Amino acid sequence: MNRFYVVLxxxxxxxxxxxxxxxxxxxGAPAAAAGPPPAVVDDGFRGYTLGSSDARVEITxxxxxxxxxxANFATVQMPTIRDQLIQTGKVQxxxxxxxLPVHKxxxxxxxxxxxxxxxxxxxxxxxxxxxxxxWAQTGKDPNSLFQQFAHDAGLDVNKYNACMESGRYAAxxxxxxxxxxxxxxxxxxxxxINGKKFDGPRATSDVFKQIADSIIAHSxxxxxxxxxxxxxxxxxxxx
Amino acid sequence: xxALRQRQTIAVLALVGFFVALYLWLHAxxxxxxxxxGTGACExxxxxxxxxxxxxxxxFYGVVGYGALFVVAIVAMRPAALGRxxxxxxLFAMASxxxxxxxxxxxxxxxxxxxxxxxxxxxxTIITAIWVLTFLALRTDRxxxxxxxxxxx
Numbered sequence: 001m002n003r004f005y006v007v008l009x010x011x012x013x014x015x016x017x018x019x020x021x022x023x024x025x026x027x028g029a030p031a032a033a034a035g036p037p038p039a040v041v042d043d044g045f046r047g048y049t050l051g052s053s054d055a056r057v058e059i060t061x062x063x064x065x066x067x068x069x070x071a072n073f074a075t076v077q078m079p080t081i082r083d084q085l086i087q088t089g090k091v092q093x094x095x096x097x098x099x100l101p102v103h104k105x106x107x108x109x110x111x112x113x114x115x116x117x118x119x120x121x122x123x124x125x126x127x128x129x130x131x132x133x134x135w136a137q138t139g140k141d142p143n144s145l146f147q148q149f150a151h152d153a154g155l156d157v158n159k160y161n162a163c164m165e166s167g168r169y170a171a172x173x174x175x176x177x178x179x180x181x182x183x184x185x186x187x188x189x190x191x192x193i194n195g196k197k198f199d200g201p202r203a204t205s206d207v208f209k210q211i212a213d214s215i216i217a218h219s220x221x222x223x224x225x226x227x228x229x230x231x232x233x234x235x236x237x238x239x
Numbered sequence: 240x241x242a243l244r245q246r247q248t249i250a251v252l253a254l255v256g257f258f259v260a261l262y263l264w265l266h267a268x269x270x271x272x273x274x275x276x277g278t279g280a281c282e283x284x285x286x287x288x289x290x291x292x293x294x295x296x297x298x299f300y301g302v303v304g305y306g307a308l309f310v311v312a313i314v315a316m317r318p319a320a321l322g323r324x325x326x327x328x329x330l331f332a333m334a335s336x337x338x339x340x341x342x343x344x345x346x347x348x349x350x351x352x353x354x355x356x357x358x359x360x361x362x363x364t365i366i367t368a369i370w371v372l373t374f375l376a377l378r379t380d381r382x383x384x385x386x387x388x389x390x391x392x
């Protein structure tokens with residue numbers, strides 16, 4: 001009987017140490033991807049785009065993956081915008097990062113999307129981050145959840161992890177944020193329609209449709225440089 | 240398996256289950272980094288709406304449940320308690336409650352969240368094993384108990 005209690009006590013200690021070790025070595029968001037970079041470098045990247053470059057309207061969105069308003073816009077308004085404005089060739093949509101300092105994992109999420117973009121899956125990761133936005137409400141380290149998103153988005157997770165560890169897009173994200181700051185972006189999401197800041201009370205698909213239709217009605221078509229740009233352009237690297 | 244051996248095994252399993260639940264509960268409270276999960280989808284499960292039950296993380300109920308099972312199993316190992324059927328019934332009732340809760344959570348994982356957490360599977364295996372042991376103990380006790388005597392005879 002006494003021997004059993006000794007075994008039980010030893011087992012309790014071993015399990016306690018194991019739990020402590022698991023909590024201690026649980027890992028976390030790679031610092032290189034989660035924080036601001038030591039230096040800002042313009043690598044010529046100007047955001048991922050959706051839609052034809054021939055579209056007469058270009059809407060640039062400055063957004064933050066941890067921002068609830070951005071998630072709401074991405075999940076409620078964006079599907080209609082994609083259907084009615086982007087896929088119809090009226091609008092080209094450009095996504096720019098504007099991580100707000102109040103959000104702990106904004107830069108990390110932006111980096112995850114950039115690492116997905118490296119594998120041609122920026123918009124898939126964009127959707128994963130916004131459609132499963134509960135990660136932004138828990139305040140917990142989302143590293144392993146983002147790995148799950150990467151897997152669900154069809155990424156090579158080993159390459160994704162290596163990219164996140166390297167933090168190689170941190171400077172690009174900070175450049176985008178500074179660019180937004182220079183354009184007087186004061187919150188997220190903020191939109192620029194053909195370079196002009198959108199100051200409307202509500203950014204909805206209906207409002208963007210009205211503005212896009214009005215611009216198209218009052219402007220001549222862009223001259224065709226080359227054929228074959230009518231399809232949706234995914235993960236386009238713009239110099 | 241003797242009644243003592245059964246209750247010792249229940250105590251050991253409950254202790255392991257307690258620490259599994261403790262790990263998940265501490266994680267739910269924000270202690271430590273992400274869950275060590277291998278290729279499972281622990282974070283998906285842990286951040287889903289089904290990870291909270293009546294305002295508490297589900298792992299909290301695991302900590303309380305396994306803790307209670309452990310204590311009752313230890314108390315039921317006393318020589319005076321070994322022959323008493325009441326302890327077996329109590330352990331069976333507690334294990335049944337745990338098993339029902341686990342069935343609900345497993346249903347949520349498979350059909351609502353569409354993701355599986357390895358730690359949850361570990362806990363489900365432990366509570367199922369405990370339930371089988373308590374069920375066998377109850378049957379053994381019933382078979383061993385003497386037939387009721389008629390006081391008029």
